Amino acid sequence: MxxxxxxxxxxxxxxxxxxxxxxxxxxxxxxxxxxxSKASASSSKNNLKSLQEIDKRLSDIFPDSLSEFADPEKxxxxxxxxxxxxxxxxxxYDAIHKKLVSKSESVKKSRDSLFKRQQxxxxxxxxxxxxxxxxxxxxxxxxxxxxxxxxxxxxxVLKSQVDLMKIRHKKHExxxxxxxxxxxxxxxxxxxxxxxxVLDFVRDPKLDLKLYSLKTLVDxxxxxxxxxxxxxxxxSSKNCKVRCDATKMRVILTNIIHNAVQSIGTKGTxxxxxxxxxxxxxxxxxxxxxxxxxxxxxxxxxxxFTTKKEGTGLGLASCxxxxxxxxxxxxxxxxxxxxTITLPKNPSS
Numbered sequence: 001m002x003x004x005x006x007x008x009x010x011x012x013x014x015x016x017x018x019x020x021x022x023x024x025x026x027x028x029x030x031x032x033x034x035x036x037s038k039a040s041a042s043s044s045k046n047n048l049k050s051l052q053e054i055d056k057r058l059s060d061i062f063p064d065s066l067s068e069f070a071d072p073e074k075x076x077x078x079x080x081x082x083x084x085x086x087x088x089x090x091x092x093y094d095a096i097h098k099k100l101v102s103k104s105e106s107v108k109k110s111r112d113s114l115f116k117r118q119q120x121x122x123x124x125x126x127x128x129x130x131x132x133x134x135x136x137x138x139x140x141x142x143x144x145x146x147x148x149x150x151x152x153x154x155x156x157v158l159k160s161q162v163d164l165m166k167i168r169h170k171k172h173e174x175x176x177x178x179x180x181x182x183x184x185x186x187x188x189x190x191x192x193x194x195x196x197x198v199l200d201f202v203r204d205p206k207l208d209l210k211l212y213s214l215k216t217l218v219d220x221x222x223x224x225x226x227x228x229x230x231x232x233x234x235x236s237s238k239n240c241k242v243r244c245d246a247t248k249m250r251v252i253l254t255n256i257i258h259n260a261v262q263s264i265g266t267k268g269t270x271x272x273x274x275x276x277x278x279x280x281x282x283x284x285x286x287x288x289x290x291x292x293x294x295x296x297x298x299x300x301x302x303x304x305f306t307t308k309k310e311g312t313g314l315g316l317a318s319c320x321x322x323x324x325x326x327x328x329x330x331x332x333x334x335x336x337x338x339x340t341i342t343l344p345k346n347p348s349s
Contacts, residue, residue, distance in 0.1 A: 151195055159188045207245040207325055209347065214274045214281055215239045217246060221253035222272070230267040237274035240281050242345045244326055252319045256285050256339050263289030263337065279345055286338040300332060 162185050166178075215237040227233055260270050268288040275282045292300060301320040323330045327347040331340045 151191070155188055155192055155195070159185070159192075162188065207248070207322075209243045209245060209326075211241050211243050212246045212249075213239055213241050214283065217244075217249055218253065218272055218274060218283065221250050221257055224250070224254040225257045225261060227261060227270075228266050231261060231264055232269045234269065234271040235273075237272065238276045240274065240276040240345075242281050242343050243347060244343060245322070248322050249326075252322060252341075253283070253285070255316075255319060260285055260287035260289065260337070260339075263287055265289070281343050281345060283341045283343075284338055285341075286336050289337055291334040291337050292332065294334070297332060297334070301330070 162181055166181050166185075218235065218237050222233065222235065257270065257272070264270065264287050270288075271284075271286040273284045273286075275284075301316050320330050323341060323343070326343055328341060328343040330342075332338065333340075
């Protein structure tokens with residue numbers, strides 16, 4: 001029960017409100033009705049049930065084992081056990097890491113050693129293969145040289161006899177005999193050229209280097225080749241000089257120009273040009289023929305490679321060998337077919 005002081009206003013307006021008479025008012029709590037009591041009990045029961053459900057959920061989330069951490073001693077003990085387990089795992093990891101590093105270094109060393117052995121084996125095989133090939137080439141060279149000399153001697157006799165017969169039958173107009181002698185002479189010259197190709201390739205040529213005009217060299221080479229009537233020749237050459245073996249270079253240029261004329265056939269154009277630079281001179285021979293098959297471009301300077309029915313396949317191989325002895329290079333390309341020879345003006349001895 002609560003007790004309050006209540007100052008009651010007077011009906012007399014002239015009276016001071018602060019001096020108005022007071023009275024005491026008492027409040028008492030009424031007893032709840034049966035319906036209110038029942039509702040209150042139901043609410044309390046529901047609240048209790050909710051609290052029990054919350055407690056159960058908390059128990060599911062936090063196991064009973066965590067209750068031991070409420071005790072500081074147990075908590076510290078548990079921490080020490082966890083630290084021991086962690087230290088043990090770290091030591092185990094370090095041991096495994098050291099083993100892996102050691103194994104990795106061992107594998108790397110083995111791999112490097114294997115790679116080195118492989119290189120040594122490859123070098124050894126290449127050396128043995130080159131030695132074997134060189135030895136075989138030397139044997140073939142010696143045999144070819146001997147055979148070439150043996151064949152060359154009777155060819156010389158045959159050539160002299162043909163020349164003698166041509167002189168004797170010159171006064172007699174025997175067309176059949178004259179034709180036969182020309183064919184015999186052509187066959188002998190063809191065989192002689194092939195023998196010369198073999199000898200030029202197998203023997204070790206010596207260069208006679210002298211200062212020589214490339215313009216003169218080109219003009220001399222052109223004069224050695226027979227051009228069909230409908231084959232046009234264009235020559236553009238500067239009068240530059242290089243130190244070279246003029247005899248061998250003349251043979252090379254004659255060979256390439258002759259091939260260009262054969263490639264063209266009866267009608268076309270052959271263009272020769274000489275260009276000059278500070279340290280090098282370049283000779284290019286271009287023809288308007290059908291070109292060289294792409295699959296043959298890389299093999300065209302290889303020994304014994306030829307696309308002709310006749311020939312040794314040593315002509316361009318010998319050309320390349322002699323040019324490289326001069327310290328120069330020779331290349332070929334299509335569209336149009338162009339042979340390019342580059343020579344140093346002053347090759348090293």
